[in-house]
Amino acid sequence: MASAPPLPISNPQSNSNSNPNPTQTTTSLTNPAFKAFLTRLTDSTRLAFSHRRPWYELIDRSAFTRPESISESINRIRKNYSYFKINYITLLASVLALSLLSHPFSLITLVLLLSAWLFLYFFRPSDSPLVVFNRQFSDREILGILLVSSVVVMFLTSVGSVLIWGIVIGVGIICGHGAFRVPEDLFLDEQETVGLVGSGGSSGFLSFLGGAASSAAAAAAAGPGVASRV
8 A cells, every 4th residue: 555645844943044034124114214214305305396486487598698797697696596496406406317327337336325324224223233144233333334335436436426527517507507597587585585495495405314314313212123323
């Protein structure tokens, strides 16, 4: 009489060793600090774009004349920057994006570097130490590795030159437009300028960094497992 084939037996210990903590890979994406950062970034961007001027005012050909002196050019740039601040920031960001898109290697390298900073240092839960090849790295060691990696990426690869050239071209376009655009038809008093800077201007547009840090700190105080480094 033929014996029955042996039944497959699973080894729960080996299965658990293959992935000791299944939720660890998604912790960085679900921790409150990272969610607060994304929320702050989205809200600040939406608020900044609500103060954007119509693009047809920016490219009105009838408003372009040659400046008579350097002082007049500087005065025009200052007034146009106060009025078209969000448009200029958008234009600069677009030039940087096009520069990076035209250099895929630099774009991928920069994205990987930023992701490393976000998920390995700023938003890595304090109760999830980084272990590589059975060696645990402290926060100071991770910070040192990230700083060295940033210096190498910025100065020993094409990422730094791409970013610098993108900024130079973007600032050149903005200064050229501001110098030749006659600002007499633009109405922006000092109170509106101050309000724009405080709420949705350049400082408001970039204030999500500080706001995200404070939100992350509040999230760290509210619940465990969020990195206290932020």
